[in-house]
Amino acid sequence: MRVTVRLLGSYRTLLADPDAGPDGISLAVPEGATVAELLAGLPVPAGGAHTAFVNGRHAERDQRLRDGDEMSVFPAVGGG
Amino acid sequence: MKGWHGRTLRVDLTAGTTREETFTKQVAHKFFGARGLAIKILLDEMDPRADPLSPESILVMATGPLTATPAPTGNRYMIVCKSPLTGAIAYSNSGGVFPTMLKRTGYDLVAFTGKSQRPVYLFIDERRAELRDASRLWGLETQETDDLLRAEIGDDARVACIGPAGENLVPIAAIMNDKHRAAARSGVGAVMGSKNLKAVVVRGALKPSLHDEGALRDVVRIAVGELSAAIKKGHAMRIYGTSYVPDVTNAAGVFPTYNFQYGQFEGAGRINGPTLSEHFLIRNGGCYACPLACARITEVKGEIWGEQFAGKGEGPEYETIGSLGSACGIDNMAAVTKANYLCNELGLDTISMGLTVACAMEMYSKGILTEETIGRALPFGDAEGLLEVIRLTAHRRGFGEELAQGSWRLAQRYGHPEMSLTAKKQEFPAYDARGLKGMGLLYATSNKGASHMAGDTAYTELFGVGRKLDGLAYEGKAELVCHFQDVFTLMDSAGVCVFVALRYTLDTENGYTPTRLTELINHATGARYTPRTMMRAAERVYNLERLFLLKAGLTRADDTLSPRMAEPMPAGPVQGEAFELARLLDDYYVARGWDANGVPTPQKLKELGIEVYA
Numbered sequence: 303m304r305v306t307v308r309l310l311g312s313y314r315t316l317l318a319d320p321d322a323g324p325d326g327i328s329l330a331v332p333e334g335a336t337v338a339e340l341l342a343g344l345p346v347p348a349g350g351a352h353t354a355f356v357n358g359r360h361a362e363r364d365q366r367l368r369d370g371d372e373m374s375v376f377p378a379v380g381g382g
Numbered sequence: 383m384k385g386w387h388g389r390t391l392r393v394d395l396t397a398g399t400t401r402e403e404t405f406t407k408q409v410a411h412k413f414f415g416a417r418g419l420a421i422k423i424l425l426d427e428m429d430p431r432a433d434p435l436s437p438e439s440i441l442v443m444a445t446g447p448l449t450a451t452p453a454p455t456g457n458r459y460m461i462v463c464k465s466p467l468t469g470a471i472a473y474s475n476s477g478g479v480f481p482t483m484l485k486r487t488g489y490d491l492v493a494f495t496g497k498s499q500r501p502v503y504l505f506i507d508e509r510r511a512e513l514r515d516a517s518r519l520w521g522l523e524t525q526e527t528d529d530l531l532r533a534e535i536g537d538d539a540r541v542a543c544i545g546p547a548g549e550n551l552v553p554i555a556a557i558m559n560d561k562h563r564a565a566a567r568s569g570v571g572a573v574m575g576s577k578n579l580k581a582v583v584v585r586g587a588l589k590p591s592l593h594d595e596g597a598l599r600d601v602v603r604i605a606v607g608e609l610s611a612a613i614k615k616g617h618a619m620r621i622y623g624t625s626y627v628p629d630v631t632n633a634a635g636v637f638p639t640y641n642f643q644y645g646q647f648e649g650a651g652r653i654n655g656p657t658l659s660e661h662f663l664i665r666n667g668g669c670y671a672c673p674l675a676c677a678r679i680t681e682v683k684g685e686i687w688g689e690q691f692a693g694k695g696e697g698p699e700y701e702t703i704g705s706l707g708s709a710c711g712i713d714n715m716a717a718v719t720k721a722n723y724l725c726n727e728l729g730l731d732t733i734s735m736g737l738t739v740a741c742a743m744e745m746y747s748k749g750i751l752t753e754e755t756i757g758r759a760l761p762f763g764d765a766e767g768l769l770e771v772i773r774l775t776a777h778r779r780g781f782g783e784e785l786a787q788g789s790w791r792l793a794q795r796y797g798h799p800e801m802s803l804t805a806k807k808q809e810f811p812a813y814d815a816r817g818l819k820g821m822g823l824l825y826a827t828s829n830k831g832a833s834h835m836a837g838d839t840a841y842t843e844l845f846g847v848g849r850k851l852d853g854l855a856y857e858g859k860a861e862l863v864c865h866f867q868d869v870f871t872l873m874d875s876a877g878v879c880v881f882v883a884l885r886y887t888l889d890t891e892n893g894y895t896p897t898r899l900t901e902l903i904n905h906a907t908g909a910r911y912t913p914r915t916m917m918r919a920a921e922r923v924y925n926l927e928r929l930f931l932l933k934a935g936l937t938r939a940d941d942t943l944s945p946r947m948a949e950p951m952p953a954g955p956v957q958g959e960a961f962e963l964a965r966l967l968d969d970y971y972v973a974r975g976w977d978a979n980g981v982p983t984p985q986k987l988k989e990l991g992i993e994v995y996a
Contacts, residue, residue, distance in 0.1 A: 308629075310626070310629040311618035311621075311626045311629070311630065311655075312617060312618040312620075312621050312626070314629075314655075315621065316616075347615060350615075351846070351847075352846075353846030353850060355633055355634060357955055358633055358634050358954060358955020359634075359854075359955055359956075360846070360852060360853065374629075374630075376626075376630055377616075377617075378845055378846040378847045378848075378850075379617065379618045379619055379626075379845060379847065379885075380838075380840070380841040380845040380847040380881075380884065381618075381619055381624050381676070381700075381880075
């Protein structure tokens with residue numbers, strides 16, 4: 303299955319092509335993969351304080367992903 | 383006295399005189415910090431029912447016990463007065479260099495009463511204060527004013543001033559300092575204008591003495607060490623400033639779009655951090671001695687973006703992108719940046735200005751306002767229209783006279799209250815409450831009307847700093863909002879900036895407890911607060927402000943917000959969500975120890991030691 307991933311905030315700079323940020327990058331992931339498993343394959347700091355959304359809603363680490371899901375990840379910084 | 387100088391400068395603008403007044407350590411510890419000492423002056427000396435633009439009204443510029451100390455971001459001050467926009471209390475915060483220099487004059491606070499016969503400015507040079515003629519400055523924009531005053535007095539002087547909007551008593555006028563920093567909200571600039579006070583200029587090197595500077599520096603080293611490590615790994619606020627936020631709020635479906643009709647904006651990717659960095663950023667800037675430096679010094683080049691948008695300055699911040707950008711349907715970053723520059727130069731609050739224009743744009747798009755009434759077409763997305771009506775608003779010319787009153791009065795006048803996104807008549811910050819229930823309760827109950835700076839629960843409900851709470855849940859939000867309102871009161875009152883203080887001086891993993899912040903305050907002042915008694919001091923200040931509101935005539939009925947929030951979000955990740963205030967308000971009053979009418983109970987006031995103010 304395929305999941306679209308968007309890295310936001312300072313994590314945008316971790317992408318090879320930072321311009322891929324707004325529309326996201328499409329990744330093939332195994333059926334039934336969890337948020338934590340997908341995070342482990344991304345270039346974000348291991349053990350960092352990330353916040354993840356799936357389809358715009360806050361996602362726990364053990365949430366299973368489904369085909370076509372959109373996941374956004376950003377560091378828990380706050381502000382605005 | 384430690385941490386504080388223990389001195390307030392009293393300025394009687396009617397008489398044209400100044401005098402020094404002292405306060406004791408006991409008073410400073412009980413009526414804690416910038417907001418505590420300021421609300422005490424207002425409650426003791428001002429009729430809360432007075433017209434905020436009358437000579438009777440008092441305006442206080444207040445620093446905190448950590449201002450001008452080595453505490454990280456100890457560079458803030460507060461403007462406290464009655465708001466001409468809300469009729470409630472105003473407490474507007476700003477950083478930069480001015481607040482530090484204000485405290486280095488040897489005064490913790492400056493309190494203004496009365497009204498000058500002619501335009502004046504106040505010059506304070508190390509406890510020598512003087513009111514000077516400002517006739518030649520009247521009518522000038524804020525940056526010209528700043529330049530002229532510093533050319534005359536010296537580069538080491540720092541300026542806070544109003545622009546045309548404040549002079550013209552626009553209820554959404556700001557007080558600008560160091561050219562680009564704004565004590566923006568609640569119309570504090572109009573209060574200054576009503577006193578014929580154009581500017582305050584400060585110079586000094588009188589640092590407050592500290593109780594235990596060594597111990598204070600030890601705590602600072604730990605906090606700044608953690609922040610520096612985060613910056614090394616890539617800190618969003620260092621890389622993009624607050625302009626990184628539109629990507630997050632848009633993904634979550636809470637980004638104000640077309641006057642909060644929607645929560646996702648198709649142009650969000652064109653008014654975000656990467657766009658700002660790539661095309662407009664010159665370099666980062668920062669307030670005095672800030673270890674984070676989140677400000678953006680920017681330029682819009684006319685030859686690339688169009689001469690109508692050309693300019694140089696700072697910003698835009700996230701809130702400005704949401705109000706002058708997406709809420710107005712504008713996806714042109716050059717235009718948003720220029721609109722921000724204009725607001726700064728004219729002395730206007732970007733949030734209230736943007737949402738007032740967005741309200742007019744919605745009314746225009748629905749045929750409620752016509753080209754004839756406005757004097758031009760004003761559809762969503764009209765960048766040049768936005769710039770024109772900002773200028774009209776500051777000068778109260780043409781349709782600007784109606785915009786100057788803010789969106790609440792505009793929407794009332796044309797019979798569409800739902801098109802004003804306000805609480806206590808003050809415009810929302812850039813978070814849609816339908817997806818963040820804590821923010822909805824915050825807006826509705828805040829002593830100053832809608833404001834993120836009054837207790838930004840988005841830190842936990844959206845950004846996940848510390849513990850991530852579900853933004854859509856109602857459970858626990860009443861207690862959360864009480865705590866955030868109090869802990870933000872504490873940061874304001876101490877004189878530090880939320881951006882660094884929340885993350886590095888609170889224990890975010892354990893209930894956002896002010897552990898390190900309390901140590902910093904104790905080392906600065908010699909007080910012996912525990913985190914618990916520190917929170918109690920903040921709660922006391924919050925209750926005193928609430929008493930001011932009640933005495934001014936506000937009631938439970940004012941603890942509400944725009945009816946649009948009760949309508950389901952039409953699309954996006956939080957589609958179908960409404961904000962139901964009734965599910966939270968009573969619980970909030972209970973959590974506060976207030977009665978069902980939102981009045982602090984006699985027991986609560988006694989517990990806080992402020993029953994004399996009942």
